[in-house]
Amino acid sequence: MPSERRKISIDYVMDKASGPHFSGLHTPTASADANAPNHPFVIGVSGGTADSFYRGLTAEELKRVHEYNFDHPDAFDTEQLLNYVLTLKSGQSVQVPIYDFKHHQRSSDSFRQVNASDVIILEGILVFHDQRVRNLMNMRIFVDTDDDVRLSRRIKRDTVERGREVSSVLEQYAKFVKPAFDEFVLPSKKYADVIIPRGGENHVAIDLIVQHIHTKLGQHDLCKIYPNAYIIQSTFQITGMHTLIRDREISKHDFVFYSDRLIPLVVEHGLGHLPFTEKQVITPTGSMYTGVDFCKKLCGVSIVRRLQFSVLFFLYLLERFSLRACCKGIKIGKILIHRDGDDGKQLIYEKLPKDISERHVLLLDPVLATGNSANHAIELLIQKGVPESHIIFLNLISAPEGIHRVCKRFPSLKIVTSEIDVALNGEFRVIPAPTTASPPPAPPSLLPPTTSATAIPSLTCALQCPHFESCSGCTHEFNLHRPVIVDEASNFFKSLGVSDFTFDSCRLWGWRCRAKLAVRGLSENPLIGLYEEGSHNVVDIPQCKAHHPNINAAVELLRKGIRELNIEPYDEDEGTGDLRYVQMAVTTYNTALPAAERYRNGRVQVSLVWNSRNEKSSNSDKLNALANFLWRNAGPRSNLHLIHSVWANFQTSTNNIIFGNRWRHLLGERDFWEHVGGIDMSLDPSSFGQANTRAFDNLLRKLHKYVPFGASVADLYAGSGVIGLSLAATKKCRSVKCIEINKESRPSFEKSVDRLPKSIEGSISWHNADTSIDPLSWLVGSDVIVVDPPRKGLDTSLIDALRTISSHKVKPSLKGSSSNIKEEKRPWVLRERERAKEASVQVGRETVSEDPQSLPETLIYISCGWESFKEDCKALLTNKSWRLEKAHGFNFFPGTQSIEVLAVFKRSLKKKKTGKKKKKQG
Numbered sequence: 027m028p029s030e031r032r033k034i035s036i037d038y039v040m041d042k043a044s045g046p047h048f049s050g051l052h053t054p055t056a057s058a059d060a061n062a063p064n065h066p067f068v069i070g071v072s073g074g075t076a077d078s079f080y081r082g083l084t085a086e087e088l089k090r091v092h093e094y095n096f097d098h099p100d101a102f103d104t105e106q107l108l109n110y111v112l113t114l115k116s117g118q119s120v121q122v123p124i125y126d127f128k129h130h131q132r133s134s135d136s137f138r139q140v141n142a143s144d145v146i147i148l149e150g151i152l153v154f155h156d157q158r159v160r161n162l163m164n165m166r167i168f169v170d171t172d173d174d175v176r177l178s179r180r181i182k183r184d185t186v187e188r189g190r191e192v193s194s195v196l197e198q199y200a201k202f203v204k205p206a207f208d209e210f211v212l213p214s215k216k217y218a219d220v221i222i223p224r225g226g227e228n229h230v231a232i233d234l235i236v237q238h239i240h241t242k243l244g245q246h247d248l249c250k251i252y253p254n255a256y257i258i259q260s261t262f263q264i265t266g267m268h269t270l271i272r273d274r275e276i277s278k279h280d281f282v283f284y285s286d287r288l289i290p291l292v293v294e295h296g297l298g299h300l301p302f303t304e305k306q307v308i309t310p311t312g313s314m315y316t317g318v319d320f321c322k323k324l325c326g327v328s329i330v331r332r333l334q335f336s337v338l339f340f341l342y343l344l345e346r347f348s349l350r351a352c353c354k355g356i357k358i359g360k361i362l363i364h365r366d367g368d369d370g371k372q373l374i375y376e377k378l379p380k381d382i383s384e385r386h387v388l389l390l391d392p393v394l395a396t397g398n399s400a401n402h403a404i405e406l407l408i409q410k411g412v413p414e415s416h417i418i419f420l421n422l423i424s425a426p427e428g429i430h431r432v433c434k435r436f437p438s439l440k441i442v443t444s445e446i447d448v449a450l451n452g453e454f455r456v457i458p459a460p461t462t463a464s465p466p467p468a469p470p471s472l473l474p475p476t477t478s479a480t481a482i483p484s485l486t487c488a489l490q491c492p493h494f495e496s497c498s499g500c501t502h503e504f505n506l507h508r509p510v511i512v513d514e515a516s517n518f519f520k521s522l523g524v525s526d527f528t529f530d531s532c533r534l535w536g537w538r539c540r541a542k543l544a545v546r547g548l549s550e551n552p553l554i555g556l557y558e559e560g561s562h563n564v565v566d567i568p569q570c571k572a573h574h575p576n577i578n579a580a581v582e583l584l585r586k587g588i589r590e591l592n593i594e595p596y597d598e599d600e601g602t603g604d605l606r607y608v609q610m611a612v613t614t615y616n617t618a619l620p621a622a623e624r625y626r627n628g629r630v631q632v633s634l635v636w637n638s639r640n641e642k643s644s645n646s647d648k649l650n651a652l653a654n655f656l657w658r659n660a661g662p663r664s665n666l667h668l669i670h671s672v673w674a675n676f677q678t679s680t681n682n683i684i685f686g687n688r689w690r691h692l693l694g695e696r697d698f699w700e701h702v703g704g705i706d707m708s709l710d711p712s713s714f715g716q717a718n719t720r721a722f723d724n725l726l727r728k729l730h731k732y733v734p735f736g737a738s739v740a741d742l743y744a745g746s747g748v749i750g751l752s753l754a755a756t757k758k759c760r761s762v763k764c765i766e767i768n769k770e771s772r773p774s775f776e777k778s779v780d781r782l783p784k785s786i787e788g789s790i791s792w793h794n795a796d797t798s799i800d801p802l803s804w805l806v807g808s809d810v811i812v813v814d815p816p817r818k819g820l821d822t823s824l825i826d827a828l829r830t831i832s833s834h835k836v837k838p839s840l841k842g843s844s845s846n847i848k849e850e851k852r853p854w855v856l857r858e859r860e861r862a863k864e865a866s867v868q869v870g871r872e873t874v875s876e877d878p879q880s881l882p883e884t885l886i887y888i889s890c891g892w893e894s895f896k897e898d899c900k901a902l903l904t905n906k907s908w909r910l911e912k913a914h915g916f917n918f919f920p921g922t923q924s925i926e927v928l929a930v931f932k933r934s935l936k937k938k939k940t941g942k943k944k945k946k947q948g
């Protein structure tokens with residue numbers, strides 16, 4: 027970034043902040059209060075003193091002013107500070123008091139007007155002291171300045187600006203300032219998101235922060251920051267077209283159709299920036315019309331890389347149809363950027379008209395990601411003599427990083443785009459803005475990941491949650507897009523011969539669609555959240571950054587209901603109280619809404635875990651009242667249709683198990699559907715469901731690649747059978763067996779099977795069984811085994827069976843149906859034959875379509891527990907019965923160090939001894 031520009035933005039912040047430490051920053055074209063954004067970005071800077079909010083001293087205090095501790099939190103009017111920040115946040119201006127240091131009073135006749143702003147900077151040495159103030163901040167910065175430097179600055183300020191003696195400054199420093207700093211200020215450092223060593227001279231840190239704020243200001247603000255960036259006016263039509271072309275499931279026909287509609291809009295907008303000359307024509311009625319003449323000398327240049335089909339196709343459409351249709355006689359050129367060279371940006375080819383320097387250039391690139399290739403191409407055009415101001419850069423999707431990079435470097439060039447996404451992820455793919463509800467598509471990776479990019483804590487991917495310190499839900503605040511464990515995983519797999527481990531990120535915030543929260547505290551002040559690390563204290567987590575926003579909204583409503591209806595939260599020590607836990611699960615399955623709006627409008631299934639044996643217990647009136655309260659306020663008849671359904675679970679045991687065995691559906695739709703892995707899946711509240719639905723969908727789609735069409739599959743630890751059913755539907759499996767210990771999952775399986783396409787002919791069954799008992803019987807007869815165990819990993823008996831499977835001989839008696847296999851091999855089933863029959867569900871053809879003698883060739887291990895996975899993986903590989911072929915990681919739990927792993931193992935086939943060898947041996 028040119029230093030001159032950097033200085034401008036910082037000076038601007040500083041300029042506004044130079045008053046008494048409470049400042050608003052308007053981006054250059056932001057208008058006053060009326061247009062202030064709904065959510066200004068509040069930055070707390072612990073560095074100076076919050077002079078504006080000193081209390082005026084009483085007559086008594088004035089008498090002994092030398093003993094008054096101005097550095098104690100009590101010296102400030104925190105309530106007023108809180109009020110002012112809230113007012114500014116709500117879009118109204120405030121009149122900040124001015125403190126008179128001579129008389130130790132607030133000036134009665136003057137104040138400073140601070141208008142509502144996009145960015146509010148709240149500066150003061152103690153601004154992190156009060157939790158309520160801290161919670162209002164989006165970002166907390168601690169300026170770490172050396173003690174000596176602080177003292178010398180204080181001496182200078184108090185003697186020069188406040189007319190005090192050096193000796194009195196020193197006395198005050200030793201008596202009050204330093205002790206208060208050590209007692210209140212230093213400990214508050216832990217609340218900072220960013221600590222800046224060396225204070226304001228640290229330009230690298232300040233630059234990072236400024237960049238972060240720029241990103242936070244959002245897409246339209248980028249256009250305010252860079253007058254050379256233009257975004258075409260968004261309409262539902264345009265968003266709709268984006269939604270369609272970004273959908274990975276779009277048909278080719280629709281992709282062509284909608285791209286062909288969208289691209290000309292960008293091109294037309296770009297053409298509007300070309301210079302024109304006035305021209306007069308005579309109309310057929312003989313009158314004169316004064317208009318303009320188009321710019322004649324034009325050239326369209328596309329940036330070409332080795333890209334996936336969709337991007338090349340975009341370019342093709344851009345050139346052939348949009349440009350040629352919009353601008354008759356336009357010349358076309360190409361710049362090929364080859365990314366595999368030294369630094370991934372080596373230029374290898376260019377084909378441009380000879381007179382390019384005389385032309386206006388429309389530079390075309392469908393996606394502007396990092397901006398590296400674009401800058402490279404622009405430099406080349408400038409070298410060829412094209413003036414910077416003659417270049418208009420057109421693209422469909424831009425990442426803020428790319429806009430920053432190009433606009434800063436080439437301020438006279440213009441960028442026209444149709445959407446600006448939120449950011450780039452760790453793999454330098456654009457992350458769609460939150461309004462885009464579809465999962466991130468797979469736009470091209472424009473650069474290979476570099477180590478430096480992952481080493482810097484990414485502020486754009488920071489959690490920024492006020493509950494981080496106390497809540498046990500998240501363990502990591504930065505680089506949500508790439509948990510540190512990914513590097514460990516990558517090395518682990520490399521050491522096992524898999525060097526192409528990939529990691530996919532998805533939503534970084536609002537990803538959790540299923541949350542179990544404890545309810546504790548008092549009815550007038552309920553705490554709804556998770557346990558504090560290592561304790562049984564529940565931390566209230568309103569507005570959790572990981573939760574789907576509608577879970578947060580439902581939690582707030584529940585809190586209100588608890589208060590209004592006087593519901594007693596559970597008391598663990600006494601075993602008393604009514605409401606123990608709540609499970610909130612979001613369904614984004616709503617076919618009445620356009621796909622892009624489904625995620626945002628997800629509805630919440632609320633399961634209230636009630637401290638009683640059943641619905642006839644004495645406190646059940648309150649349960650019904652609470653359910654009705656939720657339904658009345660956020661059910662289908664309310665303005666805010668948030669709640670999908672309400673369930674009750676009855677639990678009285680004193681152990682830590684959340685759910686009891688008894689469930690009751692109280693209100694709303696009974697069935698809860700989600701669309702994942704290409705199928706509609708029903709999930710009862712009692713069955714296991716993945717919390718990160720979007721990331722799970724990504725995983726399933728990857729998993730499909732490793733299962734051949736027509737395979738027979740055993741899905742162990744199956745839950746409701748989502749993996750098995752998704753394979754049955756997409757891979758037309760010959761047979762699918764799902765094995766699950768929790769019988770509550772069966773109804774979900776049955777309902778989901780009913781929704782499978784009728785064309786599926788294979789046999790599909792679900793068995794209520796413990797995988798660890800006689801595991802071999804589930805393995806034999808399947809080509810592919812999928813295991814998705816809980817965090818603790820595979821049962822030892824299953825690992826043993828997998829390790830020894832190659833030496834397994836199928837007894838002739840085992841031939842026949844799979845149920846025969848069970849009956850022969852598992853005496854406990856024989857003994858309980860009737861019950862076992864009841865516990866299995868079979869759909870599809872009667873004839874069993876697995877080869878009872880075949881042994882699995884592929885093992886797909888899905889793991890949510892990295893440590894146990896490593897152990898299981900080593901155990902599977904030690905006797906060489908399996909080899910690891912592929913491994914992929916998925917960001918299922920942003921904010922934590924957990925990742926979900928999909929590992930594919932292939933069974934090592936024993937080499938048959940050749941006749942030659944036999945002879946030799948003989």
Ligand SMILES: C[S@@+](CC[C@H](N)C(=O)[O-])C[C@H]1O[C@@H](n2cnc3c(N)ncnc32)[C@H](O)[C@@H]1O
Nearest residue numbers: 714743744745766767768796797798814815816
């Ligand atoms: C991580 S979940 C996966 C469920 C399913 N694959 C899904 O994605 O929805 C693990 C499942 O294994 C089940 N389970 C745990 N131990 C088991 C065992 N010994 N035998 C069979 N299932 C078991 C649990 O009840 C749970 O449903």
